[in-house]
Amino acid sequence: MQLYISDLDGTLLDRNAEITEYTKTALNRLIAKGMNFTVATARTYSSAGRILAGLNLQLPIVLMNGVLIYHPVRHEYEVINTLADADAEKIISLCGEHGLSPFMYLMNGSVMSTAYSKLTNQAMKDFLDERVQKYGKAFIHTDNLTETEGDVIYFCFLDDYEKLAPMQEILSGMPSLKTAFYHDIYGDEWYLEVFSAEASKESGVRYLREKYGFEKITAFGDNLNDLPMFAAADERIAVSNAAEELIKTSHRVIGANTEDGVAKYLEELYNG
Template sequence: MHLFISDLDGTLLDKNAELPAETTADLNELISEGMAFTVATARSPASVGIILKDLDLRLPLILMNGVLIFDPVKKDFDVINKLSDTAVAKVLKLRLELNLAPFMYRMQDNVMTTAYDNLINNTMHEFYEERVQRYGKNFCHTDRLENLADDVIYFCFIDCREKLQPMYDALKDDSDIKLAYYPDIYGEEWYLEVFSANASKEAGVRYLREKLGCTKITAFGDNLNDLPMFDAADEKIAVGNAAPQLKTAADKIIGANTENGVAKYLKEVFNG
């Protein structure tokens, strides 16, 4: 099996974080003809479920940078990677010392909730409002995140790079933790995402290779958090709007996300 895996934001989605009708139609046609296709994204199940509702996905999805692997046919999780209690305590202690406020994701009985104690900048407010109004996401406000610090799978910090850098530096060498650290393609802030060392887009790709018996994997990406996925792929393709580091790591560069670049390339390859 030759498996094609695409990132979402900045790669498959347009500038409004939507899947264009043309892309949906092209991909559904290719999937119906036998193309093996799935996605790998930093997004959670709630937003992915809405964004990709018209896409006929049949293979497991890599979500939240590999923390979750979700089977759209069984409608259940193949993999849930939780953070250790030690890692959670370390992150929560550091965020107080550094005056940062994360979104903290928890998974209990296969139901995910997102807790927060403070929205400290405009981007966090926008993130919250969009996910509640557009995707119906379940957020829980608490005075102390420590009160809800069980079954944690993920932390998402959104702030300026200068404020996030000390947190990144403090965690980057922790063998119990993986990090995704990259600029927001929709704004000026940066994301720092913290999750289990057992999880990554790379680990997710390797899981799918073994589960599906893939003989070749082609990955499409645009941002720094796609570099781990590139490491596990046989063929690495960057969209035209990708970060310079992705273009350097890529085997090929195709059309931008706003030009339906991924779907056009797949039509050429699969039908050619």
């Protein structure tokens, strides 16, 4: 059995962060014919679920760079990777020392919430506004992130490279943590995402391979946070708008995200 797995932003989605009708129709036709297809994204299900509405996915989705794995048919999380309390407290303490303000994601049972203390730049404000207005996501404002309820699973920083690089250097040296540090494809800022060392797009892909018995996995991506997914795949395919580092590690380069590149490649493959 073969699995095709695609990143969302910059890969499967167009410049408006949406799935075009062409891609949706093509993928649904191929899934109905028996193609095994799913996605792996840095997004939560709050936004990814709405983006994917109308796409008849039958397999689990890798969310938040592998922190969560969610089954869209059974409507349940198969995997939840939490951060140790000591690690969460350390990250919050470092935020104060470096003058940074993150979005902090928590789980209460199977319910996710997102907390923040300050919106320190326009990119953070746009990030919050888009998710509230476009996806109906709820955010919790708090003066003290340590007083929130639930298990911490993820931190997301959105700021200038120079401000985030020192934090990235410290956190990447902690063996219990994993980070993703990459340029925002929709703006000039950088993302720094922090989560459990047990989680990654790589571990998410390996989980799907082992649980569902896939013998070959083909991955599609565009950005540096897709490198772990590429590491776990047998075939690595980059869209033409991908970061140069990702293109260098790929077996093939296909059409851009703005050209329905993934869908057209899969149609050609199945119809050829």
